[in-house]
Amino acid sequence: MALEFQVTFDCADPAALAAFWAEATGGQLEAPPPGFESWEAALESWAVPPEEWNSRSAVVDPAGNGPRLFFQRVPEAKAAKNRVHLDLRAAPGTAGEARMTQLESVAARLVALGATRVRRQDPGAMDAGHIVMQDPEGNEFCLD
Secondary structure, three states: OOOOOEEEEEEOOHHHHHHHHHHHHOOEEOOOOOOOOOHHHHHHHOOOOHHHOOOEEEEEOOOOOOOEEEEEEOOOOOOOOOOOOEEEOOOOOOOHHHHHHHHHHHHHHHHHOOOEEEEEEOOOOOOOOEEEEEOOOOOEEEEO
């Protein structure tokens, strides 16, 4: 039996990090519940205090295929390297310089959105080449 799953990010600013990952993945911010025109209207209706409105956010695949990305505010800052990270498949089916050119193009777009480039791994015997990045809150991910 296959289970549906989501990937959860602990973070300081769920709205900002969700906006970054929506742009990075081609996803979209999760729509408000039925009957509400916006999340603000829903939260106000539910009497959620305004200081809690940015305590969580989510990104979904518009086609309904990929996992939901969930962002939850936590009080502590990120302290160490991620033990699990996302690989964004930015150049599937390409190799060599064409692959690295495609990865560089995507890396530049993500840097403009607030990501940080960490390092480039050129193609070798055991690796087709990838670029290690960090999102705006320092979570590691790879362009693969």
